[in-house]
Amino acid sequence: MRVIAIVNQKGGCGKTTTTVNLAGALAADGARVLILDMDPQAHATLAMGLEPDDLDANLYEVLVEPAGASRLDSVIIDVGDKIDIAPSSIVLSALEQKLAAERHDTRTERLAVALDTLQPLYDYVLIDCPPNVGLLTFNALRAASEVIIPLETSFFAIDGVQKLLETIGLLSDRIGHELSVRVLPTLYDGRTRYARQTLGDIRELFKELCFDTVIRLNVKLREAAREGVPISVYAKSANGAMDYASVAMEVAASPPEQRPTSDRSADQEESAEAGPPREVVVRFTDAEAGDVRIAGDFNGWVPDRGVRSLIASEGQNRVWTKILSLEPGTYQYRYVVDGEWREDPSNPQSEPGPTGQLNSILQVH
Ligand SMILES: Nc1ncnc2c1ncn2[C@@H]1O[C@H](COP(=O)(O)OP(=O)(O)O)[C@@H](O)[C@H]1O
Numbered sequence: 001m002r003v004i005a006i007v008n009q010k011g012g013c014g015k016t017t018t019t020v021n022l023a024g025a026l027a028a029d030g031a032r033v034l035i036l037d038m039d040p041q042a043h044a045t046l047a048m049g050l051e052p053d054d055l056d057a058n059l060y061e062v063l064v065e066p067a068g069a070s071r072l073d074s075v076i077i078d079v080g081d082k083i084d085i086a087p088s089s090i091v092l093s094a095l096e097q098k099l100a101a102e103r104h105d106t107r108t109e110r111l112a113v114a115l116d117t118l119q120p121l122y123d124y125v126l127i128d129c130p131p132n133v134g135l136l137t138f139n140a141l142r143a144a145s146e147v148i149i150p151l152e153t154s155f156f157a158i159d160g161v162q163k164l165l166e167t168i169g170l171l172s173d174r175i176g177h178e179l180s181v182r183v184l185p186t187l188y189d190g191r192t193r194y195a196r197q198t199l200g201d202i203r204e205l206f207k208e209l210c211f212d213t214v215i216r217l218n219v220k221l222r223e224a225a226r227e228g229v230p231i232s233v234y235a236k237s238a239n240g241a242m243d244y245a246s247v248a249m250e251v252a253a254s255p256p257e258q259r260p261t262s263d264r265s266a267d268q269e270e271s272a273e274a275g276p277p278r279e280v281v282v283r284f285t286d287a288e289a290g291d292v293r294i295a296g297d298f299n300g301w302v303p304d305r306g307v308r309s310l311i312a313s314e315g316q317n318r319v320w321t322k323i324l325s326l327e328p329g330t331y332q333y334r335y336v337v338d339g340e341w342r343e344d345p346s347n348p349q350s351e352p353g354p355t356g357q358l359n360s361i362l363q364v365h
């Protein structure tokens with residue numbers, strides 16, 4: 001069971017949208033997902049088609065007293081194919097005051113303790129957090145082992161993130177568990193130069209902590225929330241659905257323990273035993289693309305990991321040459337073009353991958 005908190009102290013950066021639609025995309029892929037709505041505004045609860053005022057129970061009962069932990073199971077509601085939710089309500093905003101007299105370490109572990117009482121029925125638990133770093137967010141961070149920070153690709157997006165990372169770092173030191181953090185660019189409007197620049201800055205700043213997928217502006221995401229369903233149900237071929245399917249693929253492809261670290265010598269040694277690797281060269285040509293990377297089963301779907309790149313101009317076009325070192329075998333791959341995952345347009349050989357998108361096939365003899 002992977003527990004992922006969706007955190008940013010800013011409102012309107014896409015936390016709830018990411019929680020609900022990543023849940024939808026993971027479930028569409030066959031995973032069982034639980035959403036924990038930790039925001040008193042209950043937007044995730046609403047976006048999953050529930051009316052908070054009509055519900056008998058919510059996370060408040062689970063968190064307000066130690067004995068509530070065992071009640072988590074009873075507040076969970078089935079809201080769709082493979083998706084359940086533990087709903088929120090405005091009363092959650094009273095929790096901070098209610099627990100003010102309690103010791104910091106016991107009042108911030110309530111959610112973690114409650115999660116421990118659950119049968120391991122779920123592959124993923126996604127926690128939607130409120131737009132501040134208070135008691136509710138601390139509870140989410142203690143319960144989680146992974147964090148996704150949605151970052152709006154517009155003005156001032158990066159302000160405050162450094163501080164948030166610091167807080168997360170301090171917290172993981174104090175509670176003695178490592179939190180693996182990733183940043184997800186959201187609300188991206190590729191038509192504006194400012195957004196493109198900000199995306200560049202985000203990538204530069206966060207490097208491999210940044211998802212390769214970028215969530216584009218897509219009005220269907222708003223409509224789906226109003227309809228009370230994830231976009232994978234509301235409009236599965238909309239850009240928003242593609243983008244969240246792509247994030248789901250990235251999340252599924254790299255659980256934290258398989259994430260690249262600075263020490264990559266271990267896996268290189270492993271592959272050396274299987275036979276002599278060969279240099280394989282592939283090319284991608286495009287007039288508009290700014291950033292082209294390659295990801296496949298040969299590099300754990302981490303774009304450009306272990307790949308040498310050359311860029312050249314050819315008339316109107318730019319040509320990206322990717323040099324891979326591969327042992328004989330058959331491999332699947334895709335290009336990541338300005339954050340969007342695409343099959344290789346020059347390769348007629350492809351196969352549907354786990355999310356139904358086509359992966360290109362590479363054979364090394
Ligand atoms: N990629 C997107 N395209 C269009 N609208 C979006 C997108 N992501 C979020 N929104 C809308 O922006 C608003 C804020 O998003 P939300 O996910 O609620 O942010 P947060 O939970 O961080 O406050 C909502 O109305 C939501 O529907």
Ligand SMILES: [Mg+2]
Nearest residue numbers: 015016039043
């Ligand atoms: Mg929200």
